[in-house]
Structures are given as C-alpha cells and as structure tokens.
Amino acid sequence: MSETILKVAGLKVAYGGIKAVKGVDLEVRRGELVTLIGANGAGKTTTLKAITGTLPPCKVDGTISYLGQPLAGKQSFRLVEQKLAMVPEGRGVFTRMTIHENLLMGAYTRRDQAGIDADIEKWYAVFPRLKERSAQLAGTLSGGEQQMLAMARALMCHPTLLLLDEPSMGLSPIMVEKIFEVIRDVSRQGITILLVEQNAKLALQAAHRGYVMDSGAVTMTGNARDMLDDPRVQAAYLGE
Template structure:
C-alpha cells in the first residue's frame, strides 16, 4: 500500500486497474508523487504507462477503471480533464498535441485560458520564451510547421502556462533527435529545479532515472520495482532490462 500520511502528497494512486473489454491494460498498481518531486514511470512499450496517465487525467476512452486516484487529497476518479486543469493538473500528451493552425504565441495563450491575469500571462510568456529561445524566434509561426522537437518545447511551455501544481509528461523524447532529446531533458531538469512537481513517463530509462528523484518500473500492467532513481540506475535487473547493460 502507498503511505497516505506523508506530508506534501500531491498524487496518490492505489489499486488502479484499467480494462478495455477483456484486455487488462493496468492490473492493480500503487504509486505516489510528493511535492517537489520528479518521479518517473519507465517500462517497455505497451507496459501500461500511458494508460495510467490517461486514467489519472480522465482522458481514457470508454473502459473500466477501478481503484482510487487522489490529487491534493481529493478523489479525482471520474473527473473531466477540463476540471482537472482548473485544479492545476496539466499533461503534455504523447504526440505533443499542439494546435497546428495557431501560432506559437496563440498556443501559449491557450495554455493560460483558465487565467485572467493578463500582465502575469505576458510575463510568463516571456519567461518560457527565455527557456525556449527557439520558440521566441518563431512566435508568429504556425505550430504545425515546427519540427518535432520544437513542437515538444511548445507543448511543454503551453502546459506550464497553466501554473501546474502537478505536470504529467508522456514520452517527451519520443521521435526526437539525440540532440533534441538532451535539450528536452535539460528543460525537464530546469522545470523540476523550480519546484514544479512532475510525473514523467518515458522509454529512455537512463535519462529519465538520471533526472528523477524516484522511479517506478512498469511491466505488463504491473509495477515490478520502485525506489530511489539513482539506486535503480545501478540495479543489475534495471540495467539488463532497460539500460542495455548487464
């Protein structure tokens, strides 16, 4: 069982099961994310990682979800995604999901649609432009014309415009060049250093564990290992299965 008493608990998942018809994608997992942590969920493709994030954010298609989901101490299972955004829970989905026919600047404004503090919104756009200078150079450009890496930067900046208490990142390095992957992880570490709590789903186990405080390994719908991220980096079983070592 997950420890419910720990101070600063942001997200608590207990006994989560997700089934699509007769297919059990998630088979009863527990995990938690505490204030200020960067927690990563690693595992092979098809392990159930993205399904877990979609269950948390209420973005799954019709399927059976069992177990409990608590965010900031309140049950959120069954909440709509737009309600969760109002509670400062944001997700950068796999595939980025930028508004392709809007400019970079317009995408960032969409990230702040729940806010009405115009001066602070403008200041935040400047802030994230300083973190992502490529976006600033192309602020009037349509998002659909950006490279994959630039779209990933935009999707992250857009999510951060909502001032998330918890930021969920789903496979941010997928399909990117090695140089761009390094840049994205540099930004993830930067965001974490600012105190923003992050749950990161990622197939690049090495980079994810190097950046994270704690990690969970998911395999065939189950959490098979969890612990301190640095310890997991040195674990022979993790090295053999996910790091190409051992």
C-alpha cells in the same frame, strides 16, 4: 513527511478482455520528480490517461486522488483549473494556431494579463526557437519544436503537478538533451512532476524516485539513483 500530491491505489484498466493495467499503486509527493519507466506497451500511458480522465470507454477500477481529493468523474479540462497539467504523448499542440496562441491557450484559466505576458517571454527565453517563430502555425513546426511548445504551454498554468508522457519520443539526441535540461530545471523550481519515459537512463538520472512497469503492473520501485545501479534495471532497460 512531504505532502502527497498524487496517489494512485489499485488502479486497473481493462478494454474488453484485455487487462492493460493490473492493480497499480504509486504516489508523488510535493516537489518530487518521479518517473515511470518500462517497455512500450507496459501500461504507462494508460496509467496517465486514467489519471487525467482521457481514456476511451473501458472499465477502470481503483482510486486516484490529487491533493487529497478524488479525481473520479472530473472532466479532464477542469483539471487545468486545479493546476494539474499534462504534456501528452505526441505533443497535442493546436496545429492551426500560432505558437503565441498556443501559449495563450495554456493560460486560459488565468486573468493576470501582465503575468501571462511575462511568462510567455520567460518561455521564449528558454526556447528561443519559439520566439523566432511566434507567429508561425504550430502544425508547421518540427517534432522537437512542437515538444518545446507543448511543455511551455502546459507550464503557462503554473501547475502544481505536471504530467509528461514520453517527452523524448521521436526527437534527435540534441533535442532530447535540451528537453531533459528543461525538465530538470522545472523540477528545481519546485514543480512536482510525474514523468513517463522509455529512455530509462535519462529519466532515472533526472528523477528522485522511480517505478518500473511491466505488462500492466509495477514490478519495482525505489530511489532513482539506486535503480540506475540495479542489475535488473540495467539488463532490462539500460542495455548493460
């Protein structure tokens, strides 16, 4: 059995009297691309923020472990040192830094300058637009270009686990296809990925396994290909 990289058990998140997440269990094994799909407001982003310790003040119960060690109490910026990286919803680029400086920030835990330089060139080759604009401030980029930058920046730390939160949100169809092409390629390189995505069809086509969230709870899980053919998933999320 493959090594479990991330395990979430009995996760509950409540803001005052509002229960945003209601006992979620999920796991991601080494080398997998696992997707968490569901409608807007289902609790997907809250689940990711609970994993990374970036929630606003609220009540959190349950256990979250990464590489067999609990994440409770870990400062979120320390997770990058453990090679757990996240591309947040809304991209979260450093708007007043250049593209090049953003990529360097993604590698701030590394000391191998030659390797860092090589990785920057690698991602410039994947995203030629970033190379063309390397000295441009990230805040002046289009949404699609910022998404490219956010993904490249996260990958600069050589993550063991990459968390992606709604990478296709607000992008043109051609840009969505480019982003998913890169997600599939990164997965083929052996990087473990947990993908939160509203575009259920693209997410399930790319993933090995899937979880469906509805109203804060996991309502279905299974092989991603099987879920694509499931009438319940098709009716609720695929418009079929």
